[in-house]
Amino acid sequence: MNSSQMKMLLLVAIGCILWFIPTPEGLTDQAWQMMAIFVTTVLSLILAQLPLGAMALMGLTLATLLGVLPIKIALTGFAHPTIWMIAAAFFISRGFITTGFGRRVGYWFISKLGHNSLGLAYGLVLTDLLFAPATPSTTARCGGIISPLFRSVASAYDSDPEKGTENRIGAFLVQCILQCNAITCAMFLTSMAGNPLAANFAKEQGVEITWAGWATAAIVPGLLCLFLIPLVMYMVFPPELKKTPEMREIARQKLAEMGKMTRDELMVCITFIGMVSLWVLGPTLGIHATVTALLGLVFLLLTHTITWDAVLGEKEAWHTITWFAVLVMMAAQLNKLGFISWFSESMAESLSGFGWVTTIVVLLLVYYYSHYLMASAMAHISAMYSAFLAIAISAGAPPMLAAIVLGIFSNLYMSTTHYSSGPAPILFGAGFHTLQNWWKIGFIFSLIVIPIFVFVGGAWWKLLGLW
Incomplete structure (x- = not known):
């Protein structure tokens, strides 16, 4: 057998x-x-x-x-609005790649910040951050936009594992990309396919997370992490090559080769700005987040920026619709049939001697480090998010705080191993790190990221009135 x-x-x-x-x-x-x-x-x-x-x-x-x-x-899960919001975002994100708009923005950042290796890292991170709100496929964002930019930089400086020159700059950049990608995924409701799933699980327990609410909660600890991660990486695992003055000129040459912004790139840019604006203002204007995503998709179809054949060929989106719809339906039925309330009450009794702060911190640590046993963030969210949220709420944690923090942590663990997320095997497969080194760096940065979100994030959430 x-x-x-x-x-x-x-x-x-x-x-x-x-x-x-x-x-x-x-x-x-x-x-x-x-x-x-x-x-x-x-x-x-x-x-x-x-x-x-x-x-x-x-x-x-x-x-x-x-x-x-x-x-x-x-079959009710297939009619859920969240399913179609995430699907539309998948379809739209393909436009960033096929039109070249993603590469153009990346080269622009490099042309401004690429005078040294640290600046190059920030350029790649900012590119990831910019496209995160409208690109729920982390694999597409990293594999289609960020990874080609990174490989261009590594190649320009002859940083190649096969030549034994991986530490020149490639090893440094690849870990900056991975560690920061987990943060950009955590910062927006639509920046990782599992985030809307977590939000839907929260809604089943009476907690409705808005796009703006999630982004506001994550913005301060998220930006602090994005600033500190490349800096700490530069000090702890420094690249051999510190100065990269040629890279700015190389980026300018790449931009010159691309020429002026094309009509399709302009349409993608307009769609991106419009969608993010409506996601922020949607609750005030009465426009549902799913309607915003569908509006963006329809606009790109009407302007022939993307074709219907391209939509039909977006396998990852249709794949996500299928498993997402089934899990959403099952979670809804568990709640409707009374299992979630029964489970949370049972767990609350066993944790009755602890305060809600202690309970939620313990839950977050278990939630984060248990990802070493998982190869999928979506499977992790499906397996543990609802139960952990129910336990936290039963222990007395403010429901909105517990829901958003668990949602954020559903992304932070994506930088731990070489199989912890879609981008991880892509970046690990480039060969710039040994497996031992990859895991070591992932663990070290967990000791930086978790305290930032617990303490700095905790203070920020206090100011926001979440607790």
């Missing part, structure tokens, strides 16, 4: 054990059975025998086949 068959057998065994355990007092049989299917589905996403979408559909089919849910309810 091979490894794949063993994992599938393990999934079946766990599912059967959970299904046949007697229903605890205070729960209906339907609620317990829904939990068994949900846990088995999430474990299948973690073990990943098939693509996430395929495993999620198996869970949905099982729920209907076993009579736990009628098919009309099982």
Whole structure:
């Protein structure tokens, strides 16, 4: 029996054990059975025998086949507004790459800041930050925009692992990109595909997080981290090459080769500015965040900046719609059937001797470091976010604070290992670090990032009135 068959057998065994355990007092049989299917589905996403979408559909089919849910309810997740907001953002983000607008902005930052290796790092980080609000695919953002820029810089200075020159500048830049990418993902509701999932789980528990609310909460600790990470990296793991005066000229040459901004780039720029503006002002104007995303997509289609064939060919978006819709539906049913309230009350009793501050700090640390066991942020959020939020609220934590902080931490752990996020294997695969060094740097920076968000973030959230 091979490894794949063993994992599938393990999934079946766990599912059967959970299904046949007697229903605890205070729960209906339907609620317990829904939990068994949900846990088995999430474990299948973690073990990943098939693509996430395929495993999620198996869970949905099982729920209907076993009579736990009628098919009309099982398919309700596909009508959820959050699903289509994130899908539209995926489609729009493709325009940043195909039109060359992302590369143009990156080269512009490098032309201004690229006089030394630290400036180059900040240029790449600022490029990531700029596109984060409208690019929920971290893999597309890093792989399609940031990584090509990084490789251009490394190549220009002959920093190549195969030649033993990785420490000239490449090793420094690649870790700056990874560590800061986790921060940019944490700063906006739409900068990582799992963030809307977390927000939806929070909504199921009565906490509605807005785009502006998330961004406001994350902006101060996030910007501080983006400033400090390259600086600390420069001091602790310095590049051999400190001065890079030629890079500014190289960037200017690249911009000259690209010529003037094209019409399609201009359309993408207008769409980007318009969407971010409406996401901020949407609650005041009465415009739903999903309507804003769809408006941006329609504008790009009407102006022929992107084609419908390109939308249909965006596999990652359709893949995300599938697994996202299933998990949203299952989480909603767990809450509706009373499992979440039963679980949170049970956990609250066991933690009754602790204050809410201690409880939430412990939860955040467990939530962060348990990601060493995970290869997917989405699977991690699906497995732990709802339960941890319920425990925090039951312990007395302000609901909005707990929901946003857990949402932010759902991104911070994405820089820990070489498999912790979509960008991680892309950047690790470039070969600039050994596995041991990669993990060491990830752990060291966790000791910097977590205190910043707990203490500086905590003070900022106090000023905002979140607690």
